[in-house]
Amino acid sequence: MEAGLLLLLSALLGTAAALSFYGDSISFMPLQKKSDGTFQVTFYHRQNSRGSCQTQSSFTCDSGVCNSFNSSSIQHGDQDNTGQGQWCQSEGYATAIISKNKTSFSLRGSGCCWVSNINGKRNWTTHAVLDLGTRSDSHTLNSCPVTTTVSYLRVPQNCFKRISLLTHDPDGDNVRCRFSSDASVPSNFTLNETLCMLTSTGQVDIGTQIFEVILEDFPITNITLTYADGTSASREVSDPNLPSLCKVKVQFSVEILPPILSCEVGGMQPIFLSKTPSHGDVLHATVGQTFQFYAQAQAQHARINDFQINGPQNMSKLFKEGESGKAEVTVSWTPQQSDLYRFIPVCFTAETNKTQSEMRCIVVMVTQASIIQGKATVECSPNMMKVALDKASMPGLNENFLKLIDPSCSLTSNNTHIMGSMSFSTCGTKVEDKGDFIIFKNKINSFELPSEVITRRREVQIEFSCQFPKAITVSSYYSLHKSDYIFTESSFGTFGYTFEIFHDGNFTNKVDARAYPVEVQLLQKVFMGIEAKSELPNVKLYVESCKATPDDNPENSLSYDLIKNGCLKDETVKVHPSGQNSFNFEIQAFKFTGPLLNQVYITCSVILCEPDNPFSRCAQGCLENPSRRRRRGLGMETVDHYITQGPLQFVRSAVPNDANKDDSVMEKTDKGPVSPPPVSRDTESKSEEHWNTKQILNTNISTVVFACIFVGSVVFMGLIVFYFSKKRKEEDRNALIHSGWEQ
Ligand SMILES: *[C@@H]1O[C@H](CO)[C@@H](O)[C@H](O)[C@H]1NC(C)=O
Ligand SMILES: *[C@@H]1O[C@H](CO)[C@@H](O)[C@H](O)[C@H]1NC(C)=O
Ligand SMILES: *[C@@H]1O[C@H](CO)[C@@H](O)[C@H](O)[C@H]1NC(C)=O
């Protein structure tokens, strides 16, 4: 057979039967052109399987293209340590020498056998095709996107939301994904080809499902490819039939488990906390130095027993369990000289014995030891993000060759600094939901003029971000109406919120600050609106709870829930439609029963979410009967650690003297074992059996007193309360220059 060179990558040879293949991925090292005109290509093959990592696969390379094919032995990576042998990862690599003058290289692999699956698949195949041109934009040989998945993906049927595949292209190309054309697609699954995200279009079947996905990359600017044989080809972005620069297959299986009771993220299913890198982050490692990253997750109703890590050979992990359902892992790895310039995909999940967290993946880029650590400062305000690079720390930096994600935004400079300033909706700023924080990210990259033939390459990549606590408490309280005040700290900010009273249900005319205190009558409708005061393009405001207290202490034991866990608790609360940055609602005025309780303070806890993130609290809506402890636990984390109450002032209302006279009038009678909310609003109160107010209110004398109490006593103030954080994020700026990449 003229199929070219055949290579057998195998471990535990001779175990012929019952191999359970979960999937695999191929990633290429940057190509090298040898002095004799041949190319050296090294590829890593990561394979996932059940049990003890028995792997056997064979690769072929077209004849006439490859003239040698060497392989390493396969090494085991991370594996299931629960004793059930559910998953095991292994990696091997091979180097091929490609003949002179070739313009592309293709590789095929195959093996046996897929884990038993409901798609009826058995043998597996993989392939990759790589264009061998030198690119006009980077002056280097073209490279392939990198991706991988964790070994064993599983999700209860009712909890399947999405799986985001990693797509990182070292050349900065656009990566698109599609299902492999020779493979059937599991029913009710769909793949967004630009986001590379697998989602469902209906109920998905229980059992193991197989996915075969092709990643292809396309240039984002017009480029020319020059080949060793002297030919060249131009690639115009506008061309609808643009051939991909590289094509590489990734395959994985997802075990759809029987449904579970609750899919609340952070409950049964672990949620990643902010210490964890974001999906798609590029981290840098240096040859000879230990590289580490941390991931932290929390599940309040399950025990996180491990993290699956799919990474390079010899990557190690240290698992640690923490309190309140938290667990973290420290992942370490020391790149060798042979790893230099590799882009290494690493994926991870947090595991419980029933399910797992979403899968996150990062890319570790191995550079020489000569990375210069630059200095940069980031400043965050509710509307703006500013970055200033210290020129002295990064010699040779020139703002004319730096760009933000959106290159039409320009950078400015003075003698000492290069500055960029942008709102959260401009310059390509991206928003991301990190569980406990919402993060806005942008980065500064170097670029080259297409006309310039550059011999010395210096790449700059400076990522910066502003992060804001997601959950915050806003209050409307008594007779204090001051102008907006925003507290900020460098690289960490707090959004401003307004909490206003409106004249009517149109929510357009605010009650003027000078008109405060607002006087409302008993049963009168009060229209209130909360708005995140910031240019928040892609953020949804969600009101998780609102409660009333008779004083400015939201923790007062005397309180009444209007909204709790996203559910309306008071039947007079009506939510009016509003934009995604605001929340408008009305209630009927009430007061607390009891003497001297003439004021009502409304405190709401609001959360910001990435709007289309199905894992976010916003997406979950009303959670009836969630465990009290759990919800508080999640809320408390933010409150305790990140939020401090702003300056609060208490101003006593001018209540008519006789309003306080008769202590007995509004007293509630505590009959039942469960104390009802000590609130009175209405003689027709449905809770009449709990609140013994009806009789009293029906008498003339009490009505008079009642009226007196309410004139000027139930007052809402539109006002802004700002909380600020004391916690500074250790590492949200990341500046580096790296040089290299000469071929
Ligand atoms: C492959 O291995 C042979 C023998 O060990 C060696 O001579 C050759 O240089 C190797 N080729 C590559 C591309 O590493
Ligand atoms: C699967 O692989 C085996 C062994 O390589 C081969 O004999 C068989 O024909 C293959 N089956 C299919 C359906 O390709
Ligand atoms: C993929 O996602 C993007 C971004 O959300 C969206 O604009 C696009 O329409 C989606 N594509 C398909 C085919 O759904």
Ligand SMILES: *[C@@H]1O[C@H](CO)[C@@H](O)[C@H](O)[C@H]1NC(C)=O
């Ligand atoms: C796909 O989803 C729809 C809607 O949930 C469901 O009715 C249908 O049975 C599903 N198809 C399969 C093959 O499971």
Ligand SMILES: *[C@@H]1O[C@H](CO)[C@@H](O)[C@H](O)[C@H]1NC(C)=O
């Ligand atoms: C790419 O080339 C085409 C044809 O030459 C041209 O029309 C188009 O404007 C170019 N696009 C960019 C982004 O330069």
Ligand SMILES: *[C@@H]1O[C@H](CO)[C@@H](O)[C@H](O)[C@H]1NC(C)=O
């Ligand atoms: C490579 O291409 C050049 C120019 O076309 C030609 O002179 C040379 O003979 C070719 N080499 C091989 C090995 O084909």
Ligand SMILES: *[C@@H]1O[C@H](CO)[C@@H](O)[C@H](O)[C@H]1NC(C)=O
């Ligand atoms: C992994 O570690 C072993 C033992 O320390 C070593 O022999 C091997 O070369 C390492 N492999 C890689 C790829 O670093």
Ligand SMILES: *[C@@H]1O[C@H](CO)[C@@H](O)[C@H](O)[C@H]1NC(C)=O
């Ligand atoms: C899963 O974990 C829970 C709580 O730790 C334990 O009660 C249960 O027995 C475990 N189930 C399995 C199948 O290991």
Ligand SMILES: *[C@@H]1O[C@H](CO)[C@@H](O)[C@H](O)[C@H]1NC(C)=O
């Ligand atoms: C340059 O701008 C930075 C950032 O705004 C500022 O801190 C610095 O003082 C300025 N330097 C000079 C010389 O104006």
Ligand SMILES: *[C@@H]1O[C@H](CO)[C@@H](O)[C@H](O)[C@H]1NC(C)=O
């Ligand atoms: C809202 O505004 C419109 C026009 O300004 C007015 O006709 C309508 O009565 C208002 N609605 C309420 C509830 O006040």
